[in-house]
Amino acid sequence: MNLPANAPRHIDAIAIGTSAGGLEALSVLVSGLEAGFRLPLLVVQHVPPSGPTQLAEIFQRKTGLRVKEADEKEPIEGGTLYFAPPGYHLLVEQDRTLSLSQDEPVHFSRPSIDVLFESAADAWGSAVAGVLLTGANEDGAAGLEAIHLAGGLTVVQDPAEAEIDTMPRAALQRFTPDHVLPLRRIAQLLRSLE
Amino acid sequence: MAVSPVEVELKLLVEAIYHRYSYDFRDYSGASLKRRVLLSLRHIGCESVGALQRRILDDPQAFMELLQYLTIPVTEMFRDPGYYRALREHVVPVLRTYPSLKIWVAGCSTGEEVYSLAILLHEEGLLERSMLYATDINPRSLERAREGIFDMRHVRAYTLNYQQAGGTASFADYYTAAYDSVLLDRSLRSRVTFADHSLATDSVFSETHLISCRNVLIYFNKGLQNRALGLFHESLCRRGFLGLGSKETVEFSASAERFEPFVKPERIFRKL
Numbered sequence: 001m002n003l004p005a006n007a008p009r010h011i012d013a014i015a016i017g018t019s020a021g022g023l024e025a026l027s028v029l030v031s032g033l034e035a036g037f038r039l040p041l042l043v044v045q046h047v048p049p050s051g052p053t054q055l056a057e058i059f060q061r062k063t064g065l066r067v068k069e070a071d072e073k074e075p076i077e078g079g080t081l082y083f084a085p086p087g088y089h090l091l092v093e094q095d096r097t098l099s100l101s102q103d104e105p106v107h108f109s110r111p112s113i114d115v116l117f118e119s120a121a122d123a124w125g126s127a128v129a130g131v132l133l134t135g136a137n138e139d140g141a142a143g144l145e146a147i148h149l150a151g152g153l154t155v156v157q158d159p160a161e162a163e164i165d166t167m168p169r170a171a172l173q174r175f176t177p178d179h180v181l182p183l184r185r186i187a188q189l190l191r192s193l194e
Numbered sequence: 195m196a197v198s199p200v201e202v203e204l205k206l207l208v209e210a211i212y213h214r215y216s217y218d219f220r221d222y223s224g225a226s227l228k229r230r231v232l233l234s235l236r237h238i239g240c241e242s243v244g245a246l247q248r249r250i251l252d253d254p255q256a257f258m259e260l261l262q263y264l265t266i267p268v269t270e271m272f273r274d275p276g277y278y279r280a281l282r283e284h285v286v287p288v289l290r291t292y293p294s295l296k297i298w299v300a301g302c303s304t305g306e307e308v309y310s311l312a313i314l315l316h317e318e319g320l321l322e323r324s325m326l327y328a329t330d331i332n333p334r335s336l337e338r339a340r341e342g343i344f345d346m347r348h349v350r351a352y353t354l355n356y357q358q359a360g361g362t363a364s365f366a367d368y369y370t371a372a373y374d375s376v377l378l379d380r381s382l383r384s385r386v387t388f389a390d391h392s393l394a395t396d397s398v399f400s401e402t403h404l405i406s407c408r409n410v411l412i413y414f415n416k417g418l419q420n421r422a423l424g425l426f427h428e429s430l431c432r433r434g435f436l437g438l439g440s441k442e443t444v445e446f447s448a449s450a451e452r453f454e455p456f457v458k459p460e461r462i463f464r465k466l
Contacts, residue, residue: 071441072412072441072442073415073416073419073446085441087440088412088441089226091223091225091226091229092225093223093224093225094201094224094225099223099225099226099412100412100441101223101226101229101266101412101413102266102268102409102412102439103226103229103230103266103268104268115229118229119225119228119229122198122201122225122228123225
């Protein structure tokens with residue numbers, strides 16, 4: 001059920017994955033999003049496995065969205081940016097609640113972008129948008145392809161612009177996403193999904 | 195959206211496991227269970243979840259292989275050192291007031307957490323009056339836990355955890371190194387009973403003073419979480435302690451009103 005790239009489709013959620021260079025890239029994406037944005041954003045940003053991070057606090061100052069670290073069994077709400085907690089995979093259940101796991105790292109990463117994207121593809125099918133940004137490993141490429149195969153919208157940051165292009169290029173080697181765009185254009189696209 | 199064929203196969207698989215082997219994964223969180231089943235397919239040599247179901251019905255050995263994927267043997271000694279530090283500083287002073295102690299480590303996996311507790315109790319002079327029950331559903335994990343042998347590669351991380359957890363001796367006092375393994379001091383095991391127990395289907399150990407069940411509930415759905423927390427409440431003595439994983443809580447559960455936070459950041463609760 002792959003749709004042509006520019007076919008209108010109904011999107012219920014946005015899943016974003018990034019690693020090295022991701023904080024700045026994410027800032028660009030979310031700074032233009034306002035409170036009341038219809039969609040939830042689920043984000044895996046690779047972080048060191050131990051110790052608390054202040055990702056939610058940092059990003060709350062950058063966006064009108066509600067920002068929080070994901071809790072397990074939490075219902076997913078629009079207008080909210082959920083970060084995967086350090087040391088846990090973040091997954092989406094069939095009933096559209098969040099769950100966490102401490103299963104083995106994937107691509108040396110926990111949280112892993114593949115784990116989030118694959119479960120998001122299972123839960124939302126064609127109604128999820130997957131966005132893969134700058135990063136220094138291949139996590140996320142297989143997951144984004146899973147979203148593509150489920151008919152979802154796939155967006156890869158233009159490798160020419162990415163601070164580290166390994167992650168975007170790994171995706172482009174696997175399949176052709178709907179969009180390969182610089183950050184500013186991705187930000188516009190996300191706003192248009194509203 | 196219609197339920198996909200693989201989701202149906204997964205439901206049938208867990209039903210088959212329950213009826214054939216009495217292991218109950220029916221109320222586990224689906225997304226991570228699915229990942230683990232799919233990971234097992236190649237290892238067990240099945241093309242689909244449906245084929246896996248057929249296979250395990252006929253072949254208990256294949257089921258035992260699958261069980262190694264369905265349970266999550268991700269653990270370490272003194273994992274989350276702050277948790278052990280909080281036990282030492284805030285829970286141990288209360289435990290000290292009891293003439294004898296019963297402690298239940300639910301979902302003990304390969305034993306790292308129960309040995310960590312045994313070391314902590316030893317250093318606080320409480321091990322001799324304690325009985326520790328360490329339970330899991332996976333017989334292979336329990337067997338490894340009983341052996342108390344760990345990979346040398348982990349020792350550095352465990353030593354660091356031990357120090358951060360407020361260990362009062364040297365971690366090296368507790369093991370003997372042999373080639374690429376370390377054998378934990380046998381005396382740590384003397385007060386530990388390892389047992390097969392399922393939070394999904396079995397009942398309780400009575401009159402426990404402390405239950406430690408970490409990163410087990412995250413794999414359960416709400417209903418099974420409520421069952422497990424109900425078991426813990428029933429098992430604990432009056433004002434007993436419950437320690438959970440760093441992202442787990444009794445708040446928002448059916449048992450929320452029956453516990454109070456004790457060391458909230460470390461997810462240690464106390465029975466009301």
